[in-house]
Amino acid sequence: MRQKISVLIITSVLALVALCGIQAYLIHNTYQLKKDAFIKETKKSISGIDNTTEMDSLGEIWYTKLTENLIEYQKKTIQKKEAIDKFNLHTDSINDLFKKYYAKEIEKHNLGYELKYKKTIKSIVIFNKNDQDTIFEASTGENYLLFGEDFPNKDGNIISKGRWFTEHDYEGDQHESSLKRSIDLEIKTEDSVNIIGWKRIVWNQMAAIFIFSVLLFLFVVSLFFYSIRNLIRQKKLADIRTDFINNITHELKTPLATLGIASKSLRKKEIQASRETFSNTLDILDRQNERLQNLVDQVVTNSLGSEDIILNKEEVLDDTYFQNLLKDFELSVQGKNVSIVSKIEFREVHLSIDKFMFTTALLNVLDNAVKYGGEKVDIVFRTYLKEDQYEISIHDNGIGIPLNEQLKIFEKFYRVNKGNIHDVKGLGLGLFYTNQIVKAHQGSLSIESKPELGTTFTILLPISQ
Secondary structure (H helix, E strand, C coil), X not given: CHHHHHHHXXXXXXXXXXXXXXXXXXXXXXXXXXXXXXXXXXXXHHXXXXXXXXXXXXXXXXXXXXXXXXXXXXXXCCCHHHHHHHHHHHHHHHHHHHHHHHHHHHHHHCCCCCEEEEEEEEEEEEXXXXXXXXXXXXXXXXXXXXXXXXXXXXXXXXXXEEEEEEEEEEECCCCCXXXXXXXXXXXXXXXXXXXXXXXXXXXXXXXXXXXXHHHHHHHHHHHHHHHHHHHHHHHHHHHHHHHHHHHHHHHHHHHXXXXXXXXXXXXXXXXXXXXXXXXXXXXXXXXXXXXXXXXHHHHHXXXXXXXXXXXXXXXXXXXXXXXXXHHHHHHHCCCCXXXXXXXXXXXXXXXXXXXXXXXXXXXXXXXXXHHCCCCCEEEEEEEEEECCEEEEEEEECCCCCCHHHHCCCCCCCCCCCCCCCCCCCCCCCHHHHHHHHHHHCCCEEEEEEECCCEEEEEEEEECCC
C-alpha cells in the first residue's frame, strides 16, 4: 500500500511538473504573440512618417551631400575615410532638423508611450564596370547614423529596410580623355524604433491572462496537495484502525481464553466436588467478565469528545486532592520500581472539577509514565498557581516521544509506533480521553518531550475568581 502511494505521489508530481511546463510554454507563446502584435501596431502607426515631403527633402539633402563626397573620392582628391568623415559632419545639422520634425509627428499620433527612431546606413558600394569599391560596411553592432536617436541595435525593432541603386553623372578632370563620367551607387539603409518600456506595456496587455493562469496553477497545486494529504491521512486512519483492531483482539484474547478454560473446569466432577476450588473458579469467571466489561466501557466511554462529556463538578482543595491521588497511585504500582516526587502549590487553591473524570485523566498520564519508563521510573508531579490559571505538570524519565509524534498522541486510537504494537498494552484511547476531559474543564493539555530525556505533560486549568 505504501509503495502504491509513493508511486502515485511521484506520478502526480511529474504530471504537475509537465503541467507547469505546458503552462509556461503557453504563456511564453502568448507573450510573443502580444509582443509581435504590439510592435506591428506601432510600425503601422508611424509608417507614414517616412513618406512625407519633409522627409523627402531631408533625404535629398543627405543623398546630394553624400554623392558630392563620393565624387571627390572618385576624383582622388580625398581619401575614402575622409569622404565619410566629411559626410558625418554634415548629417549632424540634418539630424537636428529631423528630430524637430519627428517630435512633431509623434505628438500627432498620440501613441501613449515614448518612441525613439533612427535611420542608419548599412553599406555604401561604388560599382565601376566589373569592379566594386565598398566605401562603408556595417559590422556587427556598428551602424552609420543618419537620423534619429543613437541606441543599441539590441534595443531596437526593425520597421523597414531600403536598398537604393542610383547612377550619377559628373564632369571628370580636364586632364582626362573624357570629361563626362558616371558613378553607380548602392546604398542600403535600415529604419528601426526603440519602444521605451514595451515589455511593461505588453505584460499589462496580458495581465488578465497571466493572473488567471497563475490562479489556475495555484488552484491545481492546492488541489494536488489537498488530495495527497487526504490520501496520506486516509492511509494513516486505515493503519490506526488496523492497529486498534489488532490491539483490541489481543486484549480480548486473554480474558476469553481464561473464561473458556474456567467454564470447562466447572464441568469437571473433581472441581464440583471441591467447594473451595469451585468458588475460586467462579471468582475467575467474575474477574474475567469484569475485565471484558471494562474493555468495552473503555472503548465506549473513552471515545467521547469533550462536548459529549457531562461534568459533575465539585470543589476540592488542591493539596488534599493531589496527595490522596498520588497515594492511591503508589499503591497500584507497589510491585514496580517507581519513585514519585510531589511539589504542590504552597497556597491553598480550591479547584472546581469533576473529581472522577479528572482523576481518570491524571491517572492515564501517570500510567503512561510507568508503561514507557523502563526499569526505574522517576516521576515529578508539580503544581503552580499562575494568576488566573492553575498549572499541573507531570514529568517522567522515560524513553521520550519524537517531535513528529507529539501532535498525534492526542488523536483517537493513536499509539506511538515502536515496531511491536503489543509491546505495551493499550488501545490508544488514554491520552485522547485525557485531552477531552481537560478540554471539557475549559483547560488545555500540552506536551514537551525529547527522546531518551523524558516527557512532561502540562495541564492548565482556569481558576474561577
